[in-house]
Amino acid sequence: MAESAQDNDKLARRGLMFILSSPSGAGKTTISRMLLAADDEIKLSVSVTTRPPRPGEEDGVHYYFVDDAEFDRMVEEDDFYEWAHVFGHRYGTPKGRIRAALKDGQDFLFDIDWQGTQQLFQKDQQDVVRVFILPPSIAELERRLRSRGTDSEEVVQARMERARAEISHWDAYDYVVINEDVNACFAKVREILDAERMKRQRQTGLIPFVRELMS
Numbered sequence: 001m002a003e004s005a006q007d008n009d010k011l012a013r014r015g016l017m018f019i020l021s022s023p024s025g026a027g028k029t030t031i032s033r034m035l036l037a038a039d040d041e042i043k044l045s046v047s048v049t050t051r052p053p054r055p056g057e058e059d060g061v062h063y064y065f066v067d068d069a070e071f072d073r074m075v076e077e078d079d080f081y082e083w084a085h086v087f088g089h090r091y092g093t094p095k096g097r098i099r100a101a102l103k104d105g106q107d108f109l110f111d112i113d114w115q116g117t118q119q120l121f122q123k124d125q126q127d128v129v130r131v132f133i134l135p136p137s138i139a140e141l142e143r144r145l146r147s148r149g150t151d152s153e154e155v156v157q158a159r160m161e162r163a164r165a166e167i168s169h170w171d172a173y174d175y176v177v178i179n180e181d182v183n184a185c186f187a188k189v190r191e192i193l194d195a196e197r198m199k200r201q202r203q204t205g206l207i208p209f210v211r212e213l214m215s
């Protein structure tokens with residue numbers, strides 16, 4: 001006899017690849033960190049980057065920080081799911097154990113740009129959920145980039161120039177959330193994640209459960 005299931009959380013399911021993208025400064029790092037702190041079923045896919053660490057960023061936690069030669073070696077050895085040039089540096093998603101872990105029900109969070117999103121979607125449509133975060137206005141985006149205090153004025157200007165180009169990719173995402181109030185935005189992102197976990201196709205444990213109900 002199949003086990004009884006009081007709610008969907010007890011049924012087996014495939015993990016999902018939850019992608020958060022936004023123009024720089026709109027708040028995706030903030031929302032990612034809130035999500036990782038609140039939900040222990042989702043793990044960050046830690047990217048590899050050639051950009052130098054910002055204050056407070058730890059190697060292996062926020063990114064794997066490598067030099068150009070190491071990144072070249074990883075490209076040659078086919079270690080990346082995807083990689084892209086962003087703001088004069090290279091960023092990539094290491095393959096690691098993602099595929100096997102998805103099968104075991106592990107969810108992954110990706111803080112990657114639209115280029116990486118496109119590549120992951122082409123490789124794995126069934127597991128990918130794409131969420132785009134927009135700022136409430138361009139003026140507020142600029143204010144947030146400055147208030148973060150991690151970039152020089154020149155870098156802030158370069159990021160602002162790229163912001164419009166990044167926003168133009170909004171329609172390649174499944175969900176778009178405006179980050180005006182951070183708690184409200186976070187609540188919406190969690191609702192998306194909860195609903196996506198309930199998708200019939202992901203809940204592999206439903207087949208034996210429903211069979212049992214119908215027998």
Ligand SMILES: Nc1nc2c(ncn2[C@@H]2O[C@H](COP(=O)(O)OP(=O)(O)O)[C@@H](O)[C@H]2O)c(=O)[nH]1
Nearest residue numbers: 024025047084086091092093111112113115116
């Ligand atoms: N394609 C791709 N983009 C990434 C990856 N890791 C980070 N990014 C993107 O690179 C951009 C710059 O990231 P970062 O330097 O941390 O600055 P941020 O924009 O303030 O988060 C952001 O749009 C990230 O989403 C990755 O592994 N692949």
Ligand SMILES: Nc1ncnc2c1ncn2[C@@H]1O[C@H](COP(=O)(O)OP(=O)(O)O)[C@@H](O)[C@H]1O
Nearest residue numbers: 024025026027028029030144148179180181182
């Ligand atoms: N809803 C919000 N209201 C005000 N400030 C915010 C909000 N969301 C994020 N911030 C702040 O804006 C800055 C940029 O956010 P961050 O998460 O680093 O953006 P991103 O990862 O998209 O570049 C940070 O200083 C962060 O604390």
